[in-house]
Amino acid sequence: MIYYIQKIVKKIINYILNNSDIGSKIMAFPKEVYEINLKTNSQNIEYQLNLNSLKSTVDYVEHNLTYAQPLSNFMEICDHALTKVSLIDGLFCEFGVYKGGTINYIASKINCQIHGFDSFEGLPEFWRSGYDTGAFKVEHSKLPIFNPNVCLHIGLFEDTLKNFVEEYKQPIAFLHIDCDLYSSTKTILDYLVNRIREGTIIVFNEYFNYPGWQQHEFKAFQEFVKINQITYEYLCYNQYHEQVAVIITHFPSLNKTN
Numbered sequence: 001m002i003y004y005i006q007k008i009v010k011k012i013i014n015y016i017l018n019n020s021d022i023g024s025k026i027m028a029f030p031k032e033v034y035e036i037n038l039k040t041n042s043q044n045i046e047y048q049l050n051l052n053s054l055k056s057t058v059d060y061v062e063h064n065l066t067y068a069q070p071l072s073n074f075m076e077i078c079d080h081a082l083t084k085v086s087l088i089d090g091l092f093c094e095f096g097v098y099k100g101g102t103i104n105y106i107a108s109k110i111n112c113q114i115h116g117f118d119s120f121e122g123l124p125e126f127w128r129s130g131y132d133t134g135a136f137k138v139e140h141s142k143l144p145i146f147n148p149n150v151c152l153h154i155g156l157f158e159d160t161l162k163n164f165v166e167e168y169k170q171p172i173a174f175l176h177i178d179c180d181l182y183s184s185t186k187t188i189l190d191y192l193v194n195r196i197r198e199g200t201i202i203v204f205n206e207y208f209n210y211p212g213w214q215q216h217e218f219k220a221f222q223e224f225v226k227i228n229q230i231t232y233e234y235l236c237y238n239q240y241h242e243q244v245a246v247i248i249t250h251f252p253s254l255n256k257t258n
Contacts, residue, residue: 078109081235092115095188113149124183158191173200176205178206179217198248204218
């Protein structure tokens with residue numbers, strides 16, 4: 001696909017250069033300008049990795065998200081997903097609170113409590129280029145102001161979830177996973193396996209469209225649904241970023257004993 005786009009762009013550029021006054025003005029730029037730009041694009045590994053991840057994401061969307069609604073930002077994703085919530089008295093949870101922007105947004109849209117999980121110590125391990133261990137750390141003295149219906153559970157997921165699943169027996173109505181990493185996503189899904197039901201809505205914040213996306217939230221979810229024989233449908237996705245929302249459509253009762 002990229003090859004054909006490049007051919008079309010090249011034809012357009014050639015036409016402009018050969019058939020307009022603009023072309024003659026462009027040609028007046030020093031030769032070094034063109035050489036630098038060409039070298040920047042052709043030898044920039046990160047640039048090429050991003051192109052490759054975009055292509056693989058487009059391929060995945062084309063084959064798996066045919067009926068999902070393309071949207072433009074997180075707020076639209078969240079709003080659309082919230083309209084699909086059907087589990088009355090179910091739990092609302094967010095994993096990866098950071099500075100509180102998304103949890104406060106969700107909290108403002110619902111008439112119940114939302115549980116937020118975060119250690120505020122940043123990523124426990126390297127995620128990808130630019131996001132090393134400790135990325136997204138927030139000093140506890142600088143935590144943001146949260147809406148009154150936000151209930152925080154501060155600590156590592158594996159520590160706070162132990163008590164959470166003992167105390168709260170309701171099913172999960174809405175789950176926002178914003179933890180980036182495979183290991184963290186797997187921990188969440190493993191602990192909540194007996195709280196996820198048919199009708200549970202899950203919004204993934206970093207599902208695809210970045211280099212290595214197949215190894216993190218996406219991978220953890222795909223393993224989870226395969227092991228537990230779960231079926232799901234994609235509801236919507238951010239056509240400019242990494243977010244996806246799904247609804248669980250079938251979850252065998254043998255996994256819902258607690």
